[in-house]
Amino acid sequence: MFAEEIISNVITPIKTDDTVQNALDRMNEFKLKHMPVVNDDQFLGILSEDDLLEVRNHDILIRDVNFNLLNAFVFDNAHTYDVVRLLSTLKLTAVPVLDQKKNYAGLISINNILDSVATLYAVNEPGGIIVLEISNRDNSLAHIAQIVEADNAQILSSYVNSFKDSTRLEVTLKVNKTEITSLVASFERYNYEVKEVYNNTQIDDGSKERYDSFMNYLNI
Secondary structure (H helix, E strand, O other): OEHHHOOEOOOOOEOOOOEHHHHHHHHHHHOOOEEEEEEOOEEEEEEEHHHHHOOOOOOOEHHHOOOOOEOOOEEOOOEHHHHHHHHHHHOOOEEEEEOOOOEEEEEEEHHHHHHHHHHHOOOOOOOEEEEEEEEHHHOOHHHHHHHHHHOOOOEEEEEEEEOOOOOEEEEEEEEOOOOOHHHHHHHHHOOOEEEEEEOOOOHHHHHHHHHHHHHHHHOO
C-alpha cells in the first residue's frame, strides 16, 4: 500500500493568509496537532499546534509570524511503512504527501494510517494468531509458510520483533483459520517454540492486543 492510496481528501491545508485562529480551529476540527502550510500547490512546511498557541494575537495572519516550519513529507509512491516511520520518528499526527514534481498532493492523518495498518495486519479478518520465538539464524519465512500451507491455511499477515542484545526473534502470524490446534502441533513437530496462541475464543482480544501493542510502540 502506497501513500497516494491513503491520502485524505477531506482535510484542507493551512494557507499563509489564514489567521492563527483559523489554523487552530482547523486542527481542532480534525483532531490534529500538525498541519501543512500550502499556497496553491507549493508545500511550505508543517506547522504545529504548540507553535500556534505561543502566538498571543490569534487574529494575525500566518504569513506575518516567523514560524519554524518543519520540512517533512513523503512522496506519493512511498510505502505505508515509510509513513509510519516518519510519524514515529518525528512524533507527528499527520504527514504531507508530495507528487514527483514536489507539488502538494494531500495529507495522511494519524486516523488514515491507523486504518491502513489495520488493513496491512488483517486486524478485522477472522483467524487465529500464533507467536513463534526463533533464533535469527532459523528465520525462514518460506519454511514457516510451507508449514502453514500444509495445514490447509494461509498467512493473512506477519511481522517480526527483534530484541536488543539477543539472537532471538519473535514472529507473529495471523492465519485464516480459527481452529489452529493442528497447526500449532505442526510447528512444535518442527521444533519451533510456540510462545503464544490466540484461537477462535480469543481472536478479537488477541488481535486487538497485538494491534494496540504495535501502536504503543510508535508512541502515538
